[in-house]
Amino acid sequence: MLIKRMLLCCAVFSSAFIPAKAKSNFELPDLGTSALQALPFEKERAIGEVMMMQVRGTSPVINDPVLDEYISTLGNQLVSHANDVRFPFSFFIINNQDINAFAFYGGHVGIHTGLIAQADNESQLASVLGHEIAHVTQRHLARRLQQQQDNSGMTIAGMIAGLLATLVSPDAGLAIISGTQTQSALSQLTHSRGAEQEADRIGMRTLYDAGFDPKESGEFLTKLSAQMRYKQKPPVFLLTHPLPQSRVSDVRLRAQQYETRQYKSSLQFHLAKSRVIARYGSDSDISEAIFRKNLKNSAFGDTSALRYGLALTLIDQKKFTQAKPLLDELLAQDPGNLFYLDTLTDFYVGSGEPQKALEHLQAFHQLRPNNQVITLNYAHAAIEAKEYELAEELLRGFMLDKPEHFLAKQLLTDTYKHQNDKAAYHEANADLLAQVGAYMKAADEVQKALNHIEPQEEIKQKRLKALLAQYRAMQKELANL
Known part of the structure; x- marks a missing residue:
């Protein structure tokens, strides 16, 4: 561990800023109020850069080189076996005990420390990353951005701010947005069942091709489903990733279609898990x-x-x-x-x-x-x-x-x-x-x-x-x- 004051990007800057990368050829995406008929890839990447800067300025992003190295290696192993990858992905970790992961424009994938700590094995962690990668490659967020603007007339900038808040901290984000938006608008901040099914299907294929156990996708969802029974508030991950019982069954049935393999336990995963528990838990x-x-x-x-x-x-x-x-x-x-x-x-x-x-x-x-x-x-x-x-x-x-x-x-x-x-x-x-x-x-x-x-x-x-x-x-x- 480098000295602790350097490990976290503390939220010391005003959230009124919507950051962007400092480059000499800096160019913000055109986020006007007119209808967005399509989101070109270069614009999606630019929006992703803006959102990533906002995350750094307002969330406890962990700057831990060992965990960064591990999660980037794992994430890119999955990306190398994914289809429709149009730009490099980046992976980062947020110090939050909730089980959650999220992805947004431009291939940025965030993982909560709680997900690493609570995953039983590396295939479970990889299954969530593969799912989030599929949301990006299938452009689910881009489709949702278009649908939201068509239905609500909101500005693109306003929707991105709400989307970011909801993805990073779903319960807090939904609370903020619920003060000004209808229930219909709120429902659009979660992935649709169709998008979840597509991400499950494509993510599982990526998971298997990358050498991980597809059955652990179902095991992870079953674990989250079990937590719903004993808690008044569902796991944070489920606030943006709906989990009807049929989805768990579908994932389990789909996993059975893959041939059985022997999967070795990863020491690197267990070391990362121990590090999270030791440094970012109790x-x-x-x-x-x-x-x-x-x-x-x-x-x-x-x-x-x-x-x-x-x-x-x-x-x-x-x-x-x-x-x-x-x-x-x-x-x-x-x-x-x-x-x-x-x-x-x-x-x-x-x-x-x-x-x-x-x-x-x-x-x-x-x-x-x-x-x-x-x-x-x-x-x-x-x-x-x-x-x-x-x-x-x-x-x-x-x-x-x-x-x-x-x-x-x-x-x-x-x-x-x-x-x-x-x-x-x-x-x-x-x-x-x-x-x-x-x-x-x-x-x-x-x-x-x-x-x-x-x-x-x-x-x-x-x-x-x-x-x-x-x-x-x-x-x-x-x-x-």
Whole structure:
């Protein structure tokens, strides 16, 4: 874990902003009030960028490189076996204990930590991702956007705001919208039964082709259905994904059409699940008790994920002496495991020995220089060891390949602050603010950067003035939505 204040994009910026990506060729989609007869793919991607920025600015998105690496690998494994994929997908995780996942324009798929924690196996988690991928490839949201405008006369911008609120936090979103919309409009914010059936069918085919168990789709829906019987409020996932009993039966029958295979358990899934429980579930002392109890009851099988989860909780409680033997044992079994390497960095940084983390990570960085887990942990350890030039070199090199990586930008901003490079710090901070749509604040940061540029640095002055004008123009575009 990188320092906790960097793990979450806190909702510190006004939700009045509808963000968009800061690029020199920035162009907001035309979201007028006239009927939208078709949603071209380039416009869908642009709308998706706007919505993703809004999510970053208003939701607890987790910037955890290990979980990002895992969920992106799993998601893209499914995408590689899907049909009708028209643009790259991106996957992200929100710190929320509800069982939920959602997808929106441009291939953005969000997963709640509660889904990872409550899934019994990787095929169940993959079944939900495959379902959401199918919603995107079959353009269910684009169809719904057209239908809503035709039926209600709402503006596209207004519908997107309502749709986003409902997808990310269905119960809260529906409560907000119900104050101004009819029940008919509310019903259009959930996927239709036809769309759900199509996503079930196509998602299951993708799931099977990617090497996962299609029967677990039915098991997951059965699990949600069982929760409905004992709770007054249904699981959040079902607020936007209706679950009539016939759907569970249909999914189970469809799964029987696929040949039976042997499906191996994924250690990476269990490690991710343990990490979510340890870091994003209960308090560390409660999580410690859970892992100790499960280890005591696990007489057979691989207990690596449970020992990993216990080590995390011990490090978070600064019980370093107890954590070290567990980590040594895990690393001896699998020295290059990204989950273990990340936690070893936590151990050394937390115990005041960041230099040891640098020494350990150096060889792995030479082997995998573009891997986000290794590079960002290496840079984090460098910052903690006060080797700021190394941190800057690592981060700038990494961002050549991933220029929009939010955590890398946070770490680079922190590096400039430690170096007392005020011009670079304010410019980097402006970039962070722009990524969540706070363009006026970003413009203010650029102005501060200009105040620290020497008169003879004409090229820097011109570049920053152009950036200042760009952010102001973006804010005007947003105001016109």
